Amino acid sequence: MNRKENFTAGFIRENPVFSLYLGLCSTLAITTSLNNAIGMGVAVIIVLIMSNVIISLVRNITPNEIRIPVYIVIIATLVKVIQMLIKAYAPSLDSALGVFIPLIVVNCIILGRAEAFASKNGVFDSALDGLGMGLGYTASIILMSLIRQVIATGVISFNNPFDAAQTFFSFRIIPEDFTISMFTQPFGAFVTFACLAAGLSAYKTHKENKAKQLEKEAK
Incomplete structure (x- = not known):
């Protein structure tokens, strides 16, 4: 793949959540509010970039037999730094995400990209x-x-992660009488994930079939 294809792969073709089904524990657990999603997303982006860079730098001096423990130590160190920063400067976000911040260490997306891409x-x-x-x-x-x-x-609402009392925006889309509170529970997480994953799978299948059809017509 060229660099553009490499960069865009994570959005549809190799989307870590809906195509590769990685990091689903945190995905299903923390996606109850926009604040949680943005906070977790930023933390994962920082860890992914920094771990990939460091692992790429040390890949030629890391013995093959201990590469996985080395990757885990690097990732765990970065996650601990991020956790301490969130705890210090965004305590409300730290309280909302709880144990799922340190669990970024075992998020398969991080270690998977280290092994599949950064090490090569x-x-x-x-x-x-x-x-x-x-x-x-x-x-x-x-x-x-x-x-x-x-x-x-x-x-739809979003609060300042550094000051929970400050709301950036909040506006109602659905009247209160028509809301389904069950979507804050695991049931809502599984249903939402299943629908989105099925939709992306159908889109990818459509694109593949269209490409095959164009290839046949060209012949």
Whole structure:
């Protein structure tokens, strides 16, 4: 793949959530509000980019036999730094995300990109891969959060992560009498994920069939 294809792969073709089905535990658990999704997304983007860059830098001096433990130590260190920063400067976000911030360490997206891409490519390409995959993950959980939040509460809102008392915007989409509170529960998470994953799969199948049809017509 060229760099453009590498960067955009995480949005549709290799979307980590709806195509590769990675990081689903945190995805299903924290996508109850836009605040949670943006906070988790930014944290994952930072860890992905930095871990990919560092692993790309040390790939030639890391013995093959211990590469996985080395990757895990790098990722765990970065996640701990991010966790401490969130705890210090965005305590409301830290409280909302809870254990799912340190669990970024075992998020399959991070280790998967380290093993599949960063360990085989240069620094710039690895950083680009981390950014693309991180943005794809973030877009996925934001979309899930918007759907679940609107259906469950009828409201789209976003608060300042550094000051929970400050609301950037909040407006009602669905009248309160027509909301479905069940979408704040695991049921809502699974239904939303299943619908979005099925939709993306159908879109990819349509694109593949169209490409095959064009190829046949060209022959």
